[in-house]
Amino acid sequence: MEQGKSLVLLVTANNPQSQLFINYLHDQLDCPVSVVAPGTEWKGKDASPTVVLLDADHIDEATMQQWHVKAAEAGDMSLAAFNLRDEEHAVEILSAMNLQGVFYRSDSLEMICKGLRILLEGNLWMSRSLMTRMIQFFRRQQLNSYRPVCGLTHRELEIIAMLGTGASNIEIADQLFVSEHTVKSHLYNIFRKIKVHNRLQAVNWARQNLGAPPPLVGRRQRDASHQGSPHPN
Structure with a gap:
C-alpha cells in the first residue's frame, strides 16, 4: 500500500512493547511509523505526521489538547486515540477535542491497521453508534447556542x-x-x-x-x- 510521504506517529511511552507495535504497523501499512514520548516535541524533518495516534493510557488531557492545537495548525493531520476503555470514554474525549479516529483496548491489531488505512485515506474511523451519539450531542449544543448561556458574558x-x-x-x-x-x-x-x-x-x-x-x-x-x-x- 503506497502512502507517499504519509507518516503514522505514535504518541506513547517508548518501550519494547511499543516498538513491537510500531514494527507491526510498519509491516502492515507499508509507510513510515515513528514514536514520540508524551510531552516531547516532534522534530521530524522528512515528513509531517499524517495520522497521530494518541495513547490514552500514557497521555493526559493537557497533552491531548496540545496535539489538538498542532493538528489545527497543520491542517492535514488526522488525530486518533487508542486504548480507550469503551464508548463512554470515547464520548468524553470527543466532547473535548476533535478526533478523526477512535480505537478501543479490545480492538485487534488487524482492526487497528484497517482503521489506520481508512484514516490515511482521509476518512473517519469510528463506530456508527458513536457517531450517532456525537451527532445528537452536537445537535443539543446547536440548540443551546440559540439560548442565553446562563448570563455569561x-x-x-x-x-x-x-x-x-x-x-x-x-x-x-x-x-x-x-x-x-x-x-x-x-x-x-x-x-x-x-x-x-x-x-x-x-x-x-x-x-x-x-x-x-x-x-x-x-x-x-x-x-x-x-x-x-x-x-x-
Whole structure:
C-alpha cells in the first residue's frame, strides 16, 4: 500500500512493547511509523505526521489538547486515540477535542491497521453508534447556542473555554492581556452563574453546554505580536 510521504506517529511511552507495535504497523501499512514520548516535541524533518495516534493510557488531557492545537495548525493531520476503555470514554474525549479516529483496548491489531488505512485515506474511523451519539450531542449544543448561556458574558465564555485546555490563571491572564486578579474575579462570577464549585465542574459543564474549546491558534499569533505589552486591569 503506497502512502507517499504519509507518516503514522505514535504518541506513547517508548518501550519494547511499543516498538513491537510500531514494527507491526510498519509491516502492515507499508509507510513510515515513528514514536514520540508524551510531552516531547516532534522534530521530524522528512515528513509531517499524517495520522497521530494518541495513547490514552500514557497521555493526559493537557497533552491531548496540545496535539489538538498542532493538528489545527497543520491542517492535514488526522488525530486518533487508542486504548480507550469503551464508548463512554470515547464520548468524553470527543466532547473535548476533535478526533478523526477512535480505537478501543479490545480492538485487534488487524482492526487497528484497517482503521489506520481508512484514516490515511482521509476518512473517519469510528463506530456508527458513536457517531450517532456525537451527532445528537452536537445537535443539543446547536440548540443551546440559540439560548442565553446562563448570563455569561463574552469574556466569561472565553475564560471558561480556556479552562478546558488546562490553562492556569496566569496563562489565561497572559492570553487575554489582563491581570491574574481579573481572571480570578471572572472565575468567581462564572462559578456563581453556572452553579459549580471548582474548575473541573466548570469544564464538565462547558463540555455539555458549549462543546470542545477551539484551538487558540489565532490568539497565539496575537501573543507574538504583543510580547512585552503590559497587562491592563
